[in-house]
Amino acid sequence: ETLGLGRPALPEEIAAWDVAVLPDGTGLPEGSGDVFTGDEVFAEKCASCHGDFAEGIDNWPVLAGGQGSLRDRRPVKTVGSYWPYASTVWDYVHRSMPFGAAQTVTADETYAITAFLLYSNGIVDDDFELSRDNFAEIVLPNAGGFYPDDRAEAEYPVFSVAPCMDSCREPVKVTKRAVDLGVTPEDPDGKPAGTLPDLTIAAASATEEAAPADESTAEETAAEVTETASDEMAVDPALVEAGEKVFKKCKACHKVGEGAKNGTGPMLNGIVGQAAGAVDGFRYSKPMQAAAGDGLAWTHEALAEFLANPKGYMKGTKMSFAGLKKPDEIEAVIAYLASFEG
Amino acid sequence: TADPLITEVQDWASSFGDAVDATPYGMPIHYESHVVRRNVEWLTESAVSSINFTPIHALEGTITPQGCAFERHHSGAIELSKQDYRLMINGLVERPLVFTYEDLTRFPRTITTAFCECAANGGMEWGGAQLEGCQFTQGMIHNMEYTGVPLRLLLEEAGVKPEGKWIYAEGADASSNGRSMPLEKALDDVLVAFFANGEALRKEHGYPVRLVVPGFEGNMWVKWLRRIGVYDQAVESREETSKYTDLMKDGRARKWTWVMDAKSVITSPSPQAPIRHGKGPLVITGLAWSGNGKIDRVDVSLDGGVSWQPARLTGDVKSKALTRFHLDIDWDGSEMYLQSRAIDETGYVQPTKDQLREIRGLNNVYHNNGIQTWWVRADGEVENVEVA
The missing domain is CATH 1.10.760.10 (Cytochrome c-like domain)
Structure with missing residues (x-):
């Protein structure tokens, strides 16, 4: 029983919007690209954020390295160390990158960038060419590193016991204070940003202080x-x-x-x-x-x-x-x- | 002495205030200008792929006004008109379809109130107490009343084939944020929403159409929804593999951790809402929620978890929505270690951060629903701390 709303999606419309590439390679278009070309395209389109060697500039994502670091105190999650599927790299680069100019990377360029990232992570040799035909052969190192949510077995039984109400523990001691880090955004008076005003100070005088200050700032800006x-x-x-x-x-x-x-x-x-x-x-x-x-x-x-x-x-x-x-x-x-x- | 605010005629009691239409679509009065979303700039490299925080310390009740409900964008909040809006359903369906905005308004509607919580809410607190104020520690959450079309009706219109087991929802913005979810959830309580709190969605919340996925992490509530694909497997997009997966202490990671477990926080007193009135009657107020159903009970401790007492659940308790709790006490002016712990209808009790760390290790930044501690000093100032 349908309402007859909507209209048929045309094949060219589906092709334009359904660009998803699945782990088994479903959705990949024709095309190919090699490591050498990928290096060039990456330098042009990606390196300004991710670095020439996919090492990441500032806090932009690191895309290479980090293998064996997932149990470290500071794990480095990259395509080579963490991502389970090469299809995700292809799909994301093709649909969402470069940042601020999405959907400007061609299919061949996407194969090439993906090949370069595989090479940067030591997964393929420098003469490797990636295409739809050999895509399924690529297995990322951490492909086996994921398992479906098991909280229902691993956590819920532990956390679903009748809670203690009295004398549940020894008196507490403070072990960590956020103020010691000093990373919270602050208001001009040094209090955490957004701290509620003191209502014991008369509202009228408080706003008199606040309002003209705002105006003068606006005037100064305008004057500048x-x-x-x-x-x-x-x-x-x-x-x-x-x-x-x-x-x-x-x-x-x-x-x-x-x-x-x-x-x-x-x-x-x-x-x-x-x-x-x-x-x-x-x-x-x-x-x-x-x-x-x-x-x-x-x-x-x-x-x-x-x-x-x-x-x-x-x-x-x-x-x-x-x-x-x-x-x-x-x-x-x-x-x-x-x-x-x- | 007599209060001049009472004994003297004030301006507002003698002359005119604003005429009607002074603000055709109103803003809060300027006295409330501190009640705004706030960003923590060092968190991200770019403000168009970033997050800000709901001022939950300054709000009451359960509904979050859209204007101060936290924002999370992956490529900025785009402007997409109702006229330009299209929604495609394709993949393993009998009839791949395209809907206009007007088409959506012709399907039977439903209303759902639901909380939307970022999976990373509290993530910065995983390693220890870090930010001063529940706006920053628990403010990646909002709760609205949505009106829209059940996704089930749209999928029925297209006719899901028997081999269709998953849907993949994606947005129209440049990030094309997309997430997979089991068909079972899509047919259950997911809404294709176009109104929130009685008005059109705001730009930053996905105008004109977003997905509402009650109980599931906020990243799945795809904004500017443009396509629902039906597949026989999960797409395993960037946002469900490299991000929003939970790295455990053995170096493996949990995936598909969609449900936001039961959690609560005292919103006042809190670091941004210190006690200024001194000892005597004190209202302790907070929020509780569970992605697994209704909140059954909230306990509050004044001594860091040595002893607990049940709080009042005030107002309606709705499944997968924010619930307000209050505890009214007579504060004697001594130090307190305030904590709250939510218990949902499944019997799940909100754990401590240490209990979570014991299972998950230290590298697990998502889905932190651990108990928060506020250290209330004798002068009424409040700090974010961890206790042992």
């Missing part, structure tokens, strides 16, 4: 923006504000403002108008170094072109970002970037 703007040309504060929102797409890799440091990408204070490839301490891609050598500068126009299509503008850039599609977003983010001096 206006000041910077007047140095350049007339910049619309609303555009800068819109640019701040657009910049959320960039924030994962790029920092701006006071104390900004290089991350996955270079810090961007003063970038508008600056020579390309010139931020101290950042390891630029070879094409970016070459362009810098040729005198490329991030003028408004050059930046707009780069942001619209990073890979098209500069083949081989480390910036694994698909680009900003809307011209007004590009204008806004440039206005925002221009508000930070070098």
